[in-house]
Amino acid sequence: MAPARITDLDVVDIRFPTSRELDGSDAMNPDPDYSAAYVILRSDAADGLEGHAFAFTIGRGNDVQTTAIAALRDHVVGRSVEAVCTDPGSVGRALTGDSQLRWLGPEKGVMHMAIGAVVNAVWDLAAKRAGRPVWKLLTDAPPEWLADQVDFRYIEDALTREEAVALLRKGKDGAAEREARLLAVGYPAYTTSPGWLGYSDEKMVRLAEQAVADGFTQIKLKVGADLADDVRRLRAARAAVGPGVRIAVDANQRWNVAEAVEWTNALAGHAPYWIEEPTSPDDILGHAAIRKQVAPVKVATGEHVHNRIVFKQLLQADAIDVLQIDAARVGGVNENLAILLLAAKYGVPVCPHAGGVGLCELVCHLSMFDFVALTGTTEDRVIEYVDHLHEHFKDPVILRDGHYAAPTAPGFSSQMHATSIAAYRYPDGTFWAADLAAQQKGTKR
């Protein structure tokens, strides 16, 4: 019998009209329409399983992202399902190594996000075949196999394969107990839901109080548009949540180095826990300079850091206190493994970026692996949580008392409902077709 093969790579442009409620609004992104350039890997295997994943965008350009994913089709279609699922790292290497597509990065921007989507779809398929959630697949895997998944190119000056294997072996000590604790308690979360820049003070305070009531011990506010507004909002939030709840603030890259220092220090009286994305995600030395001048406020970044090589340098330069991985920006689970290993070596806590559409669903698997089988701790570690769009996912995240519950369904929790895809497919899904028709009639849905 011929081995099962990947038979198709489908791509769908899915967009949600989130800008209409100012959900997700911040100083750089006033009106995002949360979107997914969505991939489905199909095979001729008898099990009928599919691999689903996506790149996350905020609206315009989602068509560029789907075109980039489609450009990877020939690298995947025709491959043995068994081969790719037992070695997803080989797919990652083949995609990042395409000598012509590489010119469009290398390993950054649209093309790298496309690679991440395809690699994550392979991980979803691999985990479904293994009958386990991705976090469990990773925690059960031998250290040597995990190290094989990592591309050490350009990071060996900071982390060798041997060091990675040693960290992963050490991570096995006590893993069973931690897994039991994870299943019982979950992984700590913080919430950004109160803090969008487009919300009124009253709505922000109400949501901040609700967050504390819901068991969160950290919230986050967007800042960076107007200093007086930020001081007023932070003061109101601090009054609402009291001194025991951490309040992170997030400038979404709004500032130059000097502005970041000045603005952060102007907020310091209300004890912000971290300043997130104070400047360009490319500015390693800028973050290092800011960090020296805003301590004890911590410096956090990562959601726009495009690959392991930049994260390596942020660590080498002592530029960050908090490393924020994103599940759908870098080259998939494989590259996030490299980044988690780098953070573990340098002793910097990882607090993932999430929200958008589906980012919570994906990234919690990575933090849970980190807790159970790598760093062994959740101290000073929280996963971002935003209560948006989870209803579109087959296995949505579940929050309990400010903690992410460990996913139990096989896969990467990355699969959307077929009905959601049919409705929000752009521009021909049922929602958008009706919306367009309504707009043409001069009414607004």
Added chain:
Amino acid sequence: MAPARITDLDVVDIRFPTSRELDGSDAMNPDPDYSAAYVILRSDAADGLEGHAFAFTIGRGNDVQTTAIAALRDHVVGRSVEAVCTDPGSVGRALTGDSQLRWLGPEKGVMHMAIGAVVNAVWDLAAKRAGRPVWKLLTDAPPEWLADQVDFRYIEDALTREEAVALLRKGKDGAAEREARLLAVGYPAYTTSPGWLGYSDEKMVRLAEQAVADGFTQIKLKVGADLADDVRRLRAARAAVGPGVRIAVDANQRWNVAEAVEWTNALAGHAPYWIEEPTSPDDILGHAAIRKQVAPVKVATGEHVHNRIVFKQLLQADAIDVLQIDAARVGGVNENLAILLLAAKYGVPVCPHAGGVGLCELVCHLSMFDFVALTGTTEDRVIEYVDHLHEHFKDPVILRDGHYAAPTAPGFSSQMHATSIAAYRYPDGTFWAADLAAQQKGTKR
């Protein structure tokens, strides 16, 4: 009368079958098909002038690049021709500032190259309307206007607007004499034509000897695939050109930091002038570490450096001896102005990357401006030259005795012949249609 407007932004996928001759082959790019995601801006102005420019790619993915350019159409179409041509910087800011498209970078990869293409098309149109080549438009411009074109966001910690204006004012001293010298002598070039990895030793030596006979005082060899081959080729090239000709070597990102140091030092006996792209273009700290360990061999990089923020840090970290701008990777003339100003402030010579298709045509304008009206020198400065595909351009570069002649035609020298576009448009141009038909018949053109 209504002011003239930009009426359309056309995009064409143009590909040349260069891989068939191994032209352009190196350790990371074994088989490039030099391609252009080509933009044409049209207007309803009575002069009938069009703005032409392109993003350069090496084959696969040129369709992704054209899709990205098309995503920018609504930012440009409908704008006043006068307004965009008197302030191209405003177009650059509008394109990089699109709050949704920004998510796909920011300022890197496919989306940023697309922005560069559109911005450069505006500069081509502006220079054609002014009846001057771009280098002359820049050298004649007031310092304040040039500074207005620069986006200082994220670089003010290294270069303020005031410092930029001061550098540009100083650059005016003696500019008329230098312009006369430029017109008489041209700008020094070096050639990479002998050094492609796919060439035999005999072809390499023959082309190296020819380069010296043609007046070049520097050549470049590709390295990084096999050390013994590299030592043999460098020895043969050194014997062919003698001790007085500089030989640069180029690893095209092939190595980790330690490998770069070891390999470069193994070649040091044959006196390479610079080692180019020893490692990942994202690795600022890696380049700094390499530079310390391979001196007196110089470290050069830049063709894949994605924006001014990374160049800023390469300079701040003393990571490079030679800064290699590329005309079609960053956000167009505006961002290259920022990079030239940073290099001038830090006293690092700029030796542009060129070759591919049309990169020589574009980038010489920037070096010529740098010589006439910014740094005022060509010492240790050379523009790469490769003798490929110039015949497709309306105003091709002219080399005389190892020097680029100053372009005299109005514009950015970026416009291809309509016949070339019609032939190499992919996949439906006359060349590709015939090629495909021949392949289907089992013959090879």
